[in-house]
Amino acid sequence: MTDSRDAGQAAPIYITMVAGLLFLALAFFAVGQAGATRNSAQSGADAAALAAAQESRDRFAEELLTNFFMPGYLDNIFNGSPVGPVIGCAAARQLADKNGVEVKPNGCNALGGTSWGFTVDVRTQEPMGDNILPGTEDKKAEATATAVVEPRCMFKPAEDDGESEENPEPGEEGEEEPSLPGELVCNGRGLDLDPKNLVLPDMSVLFSVRLAED
Template identity: 50%
Template sequence: MTMVSRHEAGQAAPLYITAVAGLLFLALAFFAFGQADVTRNGAQSAADAAALAAARESRDQFEVGFLANVLDPGYLEDVFNGDVIGTANGCTAAAYYAGQNKADVQGCHWATSGRWGFTVEVKSQESMGTSVIEGTDKEHATTKATALVEPRCSFERNTQDDKPDDGGDGGAPPKPVSPGELVCDGVTWDIDPENLKLLPDIADLFTVRLAED
């Protein structure tokens, strides 16, 4: 009986080793896929951050032109009730934020369909890593994201008096008339020509968000 048991044990040993080797390979393969997912997720985070940075940069540069035309009711209707698109390019900011998240920008361009925003494509600086899956040490994650700039307010034109007020004194320069008011998240802001500093910040007037499509 002892000799038979030893014989059977000798036959089982190779099977045991093969099974363990197979399980070890599967474990390493799952680890490789997990590592690849981490790299892809990191690249997606970099793309999101880069696209948001580009959109914010474009929005912030839009402020100069906005303040220069804020007393023009037609302009305000176009901006808040129409489809005005800022012209400033924010791709320089996109490259910086992609780099901060260990990725390189492969492409940065205006969003499609006439929307105000940017689509940024990135490539991870780090590879998928060495694993049991051949070639992963040379593969890099690539992905993209789109961020949009959208108004948070609506504009209501002043229809009571479109003519400047001369103040009742024929020699005094006419006082500018308010073009109307902005309604932002349920809060009304009167546009006072003599106190434009009281207007909300550009970040309160326009939101930046990632596009879901």
């Protein structure tokens, strides 16, 4: 009789303990789910910012080629503070959509000033959904990321030996033969460029794109 009575008294305790453990498990799951949603938003923001910066870098090729022989231009670009085109937000929105996030209204902006890059603000396309945390059912996770474009190379201006020909030999069309304004050195090696038929390497060789540190 005593054992039966003790077992009956212990049953509610066991039920309460199991219920408590289940509640904790659900709470940990909800917190983990929220964390995963926030991580997804941050990953989407990072990818979108990088896409915007890469688009701007790639579009810079035409401007660089056009102004390559302009005095002082390469020195300013590779040894100064280059700023490329502010076009890139369309690429950011496109990649954000592929990653399950959306760029917020007015959420993609070029850095401006002497900095070349973009800051992108996103939010998840879907809310966090029903879970044990009250008030989060319709809430969307948000995140921000900034990506910058930086030169991989340095420019070494051509040395002026102080001598110039009074009557330089004309080219085939009666013009001076073009010459490089200097040398682009990337990873310790100078680029082999032909001034008569200038073809630049891929922009990824000349400029890197990375996420800015907080």
